[in-house]
Amino acid sequence: MPIQCIPLPDNVDYNKQSIAVPGTKQPGQTAVYGLVDTNAPGILKTLPEIFNNGYALNPDARLLGHRPLLSKTPLKFGPYVWQTYRQVDVRRRRIGSALHRMFSTGELKAADLDVVGIWSQNRPEWQLVELALHAYGKVGVSLYDTLGRDSVGEEHSINHAQLSIIFTTPDHIAPLLRLAAKIPDLKVIVSFDLLDDEVRKVLSSWAETLGIRIIHLNEIEHYGEEHLIEPLPASPDQVASLCYTSGTTNRPKGAILTHGNLATAAYSNMFGIIFPPSCCVISYLPLAHIYERICELTMIATGGCIGYFSGDPLRLMDDAQALKPHFFPSVPRVLNRVYQAAMTAGNVPGVKGAIFRTALQTKLDRLHKTGVKTHALWDALVFRKIRAVLGGNISLLVTGSAPISGEVVDFFKIAFGCDVAEGMRHALSVYGMTENCGICTHTIDGDATGGGTIGAPQPIIEIKLVDLPSMNYTSEDRPNPRGELCVRGSPCFQGYYKDEKTTQETLKDGWIHTGDVAEIDHCGRFKIIDRVKNIMKLSQGEYVALEKVENIYGASPIIQQIFVHGDSLQSYLIAVVVPDPLVLAPVVSAILGTKVDPANNLALAEAVKDPRVIQEVVNLLNAEARRNKLAGFECVKRIYVTMDPFTIEENTLTPTLKLRRRDAYAKFKKEIDALYALGEPTDGVSSKL
Template sequence: MSKAAKQPSNTMATEIKADASTNIPDCPAKICYNPIRLPFDLGAQSVLIKGAEVIRVSRLTKEAREGKFMKYLYEDTRTLYEVFRRGVRESNNGPCLGWRDGPNRPYQWLHYNEALLRARNFGAGLVVLGLEPGPKTYVGIYSQNCPEWILTEQGLYCQSMVIVPLYDTLGPEACNFILSTTALTTVICQDDRKMAQLLQSPPKSLRLFIAIHEPDRDVRIRAQKLGITIKRFDEIEALGASSKIKERPPKPEELSCVNFTSGTTGMPKGVMLTHENVVAAVSATLLQLAEHKPHKSDVMLSFLPLAHMLERCCEVAVYIAGGAVGFYGGDIKNLADDYKALRPTITPSVPRLLNRIYDKVTGEVNNSYIKKFLFKMALASKRKELERGITRRNSMWDKLVFKKVQDGMGGRLRLLVVGSAPLAGNVLTFIRCALGCVVVEGYGQTESVAPATLTVQGEYRPEHVGPPLASNAIKLVDVPDMDYFSSKNQGEVCIKGASVFQGYFKDPEKTKQAKDSQGWLHTGDIGEWLPTGTLKIIDRKKHIFKLSQGEYIAPEKIENIYVRSQYVAQVFVHGESLKSSVVAVIVPDVDYLKAWARANGIPGTLSVLCADPDVNTLILDDINNLGKEAGLKSFEQVKEIYLHPDPFSVQNGLLTPTLKSKRPQLRKYFMPQLDDLYDKLH
């Protein structure tokens, strides 16, 4: 939290510790020791609509069967403007936005009335500066998660303006593209570094930076030379506080945000989402979660990027109930410390973080026979309870085996939401057992706000993403080239409903490619309906290539199999139309590989081990065995691999912010090694 943001006289930030002695109480909903109340039969989780097309909808609303989808849960809460005001009422002015000024410091809080007042002032201040109220005014924000992010967003909604988030991994070229495309005049910036990046080649439209932190003199001078003014965040609040600007509340059908997707190729696409789109998706999620949904005594840790809709939806779900959101310190390396300081009851997460927890725990227990034996016993016992619908963390096994994992995430979690990428079944089951809380996994895209399906509380079977939410319907469309047919319950996942986006900003051609004339969003993902009425994502349509013998290859399907190897941390499968076989780049799992090397008397660093022919053979044999067990055809199996010691990451430009592989960049980065692999095959 910036010093500037705490200076206005209307700000009275309070400092509290997140424990049972404060007004953020301990776990609000007792961990359920009796079986969880299921919203419907786990054997029939969606309704099949028969007709010209096979469509499935939620069991929770009768209207969905008639093609009418849920738009809101509360009559008086149909926009994100109204969401926050409902939070004010429900919270009774409880804690709203939390931050801390550094490691080993307690969380401080803005309460709801104060946060709403500051948001109003900020929105009014923008109008004083000359911005026109209404949904044709776009304002950018370039910042990590922090209270000012939400104050900005809500301030814009007070005047029906539209928020346009920017984020680090877009890069200067893509940021400039977004600024130019949306003709942004104003951008809220967190710090000097972010302002300096936007000043590299700013468009003529850009006129104002609003700095969350006090800007450096050099940045001010550089901006001034380019005709760009810099004002502090608290200055805008003060302008609004001294004005008599009235609010201009948005309508449900008006735009709330333009979210530019990072994409894996080309310039990002601006996904246009209305207030109704976002509220519909969140409302349907709350309906399905029933008594497990957020409420006013909940505390959520915010660390996934607010520029992406998964995090935004989770926060909206908390605000609508009057709960509290505490922001992480800004460094993902210190996330464990943030968890322990905040002790959240709710958290969103992504597979990468959960995989790390799983790998760390299994790595530790594998070093001791006794620990390994106890771990297996604990997992088996907790799994049996899961199958009976019991979720708890007070068993003997929780105290003996899982307490360290639970304490590492604060010790109070009752709800964890997983999204953005597939999570391996064994990891999901482990997380459900180890944390002793409700864990739900969702599927969707920015174009569907975020969640289009969600597993239900009490579901213990992994490797599916649940039934459709009440805000949308889902159908599967034939993909003949890949041998997927809806008659066999397989095909491209298509989504239709209240949460589906309006289109891509100023890009009608790409909009037509993604959204057909009947309003169906074509996701490019390949799904399969399971007998339970739940959806399983089994493939990806877009990333396919044809080998020289005419066979189609879906690399992500192969990668999802190979990454199950204990020796594999990351994998990139590559093929070419002039080649008859597939090769791969693999980043080995450091702990498992070094353990194998020690056991076999092979010395050396990870880089040395990656160059060892015996290590190459070990991993190639292991992944091919996994491929064989999973039913991969011979032409789908990789014939040569290159072992790379450094992980693919967002920082080195090989992953998107949602941790998906940037395939064109990976191909370009590893082209010399890929060429060498093919040379070896001749």
């Protein structure tokens, strides 16, 4: 019998979400929290078992969906069209059989692993190829579709993994051919889409001179149908993926992930959450990132379906309204934008604003007192419109990848946790990393005070905190033990591919040292409070955690992006601030006495040079610093305000939207140096450049 989700018991004690395992406390660290039992009955241990479990629940259920492009001018997409589990099974067998034969005959050559690359935005074919690799013993290497234009990341990953075949989209074929001299192992490029005859002729002629063959995906499937074999047996310790981290230092590392790592990670997600029948997830976060991949594997394991976005992040809301997903995995940057837009739209003068504020406070009070997220009147009158932005059916909203404020999480709990008749509603914070397959902790639905924490350990994971004396964090701290968060368990990786030195730095005595500083509260929940890295020392000797300061200031609605910079020869911090246009526009309009539209970037770019506008940004930052009780040396003392954001394309953001600090500094070096040249202000944040 296929297994399904395992709900929490009815009598959950939210005051004891995890407990210390007796006898595991050692000097310099906390006891171990969590449970590892890889022999539990029915546990899913390989990736083919994940697919087979979902298939067995209903082979004719929807699995992979997309919106076909109807016209380019004007841009128009049709309704979602779907492939079932049965149809996907046929196609994955064909693709897998073809790849297995190509490696067996020597057309594709491997060093120590049969590696296959995928370089594409999220789309059904991405998952289709990945499922084929799982079933036929091949190792997937996912290349970030959003890597920088200089191709440094792609080139490194392709060479490091020694890829001889890459599945991709037409727009990436020419870049691959231009890189050919630097990626000598590449022999075959497979296009997901059919190329125009003339285009294919030109590209194939070019490729032939480089010793590379270009073929279509349907040709791979036809070849596999001619040489069809049954899926190959898989074992938990068999390597399934080299997952390259996005690399804030511009040098991606390839985490070695096995079938057991990935399958048990997805299995762990099946505990404590009830997905509605035929649950649908929207896929828009990069599939090259472990977070999105585990979300989709969880959907497959539970017999759900995956609807892929149309490819343009600006059309995400339109896609969600067409798909009406139940499951919305997200990251703080996306949720903060939705939150800020909702607050700006609702918190207006007059009766409308008063109704919104009353509804918001009433539901927040109820949530914090009882954990209940519903209210018949306010759900129908106010929050129905907010739910409609994401299609109206959201049952599970998950945020991970970076810290998010408790007030934002609580807002989403009450905004989307409304109609009990449609199923249990969840808004969860999750914590994980590539090295543990995105699985470590998550908050529990119904926990009235869980906002701002990352919750308790997930099943089959163990956690402990290790002392950091240099940062004054120890397991003996009161009221809450503190230290570096370390994790182990079956989802935890085997090491970095061809990088023993970095492996030993991260894996110590069988534990992953995450680099995150956490504390354990009285309920057994964990909370990220700092980072071991990105600590800098000011000239007067104070240590500052730059990411911590950024996260605190970043909670202000005015902030779209913020880069906090410190110089060890200086006694204070400065920051580059990119305001959110939706929040900035009303501020600018009020100050200038003329309406400025949020979409008018030229007008906003001119406005942020106005000292009055900058001073208002300063006031909002100072308020956030006071609210969070930042120490004086942690407060930003000078700011530069700009509408020129940090982006993936210019290499100041990683594909997972983390700042590349060195590149961010280089972008604004002139402005940063000018701020420091002014000297330290005597009080608060200065608005002067």
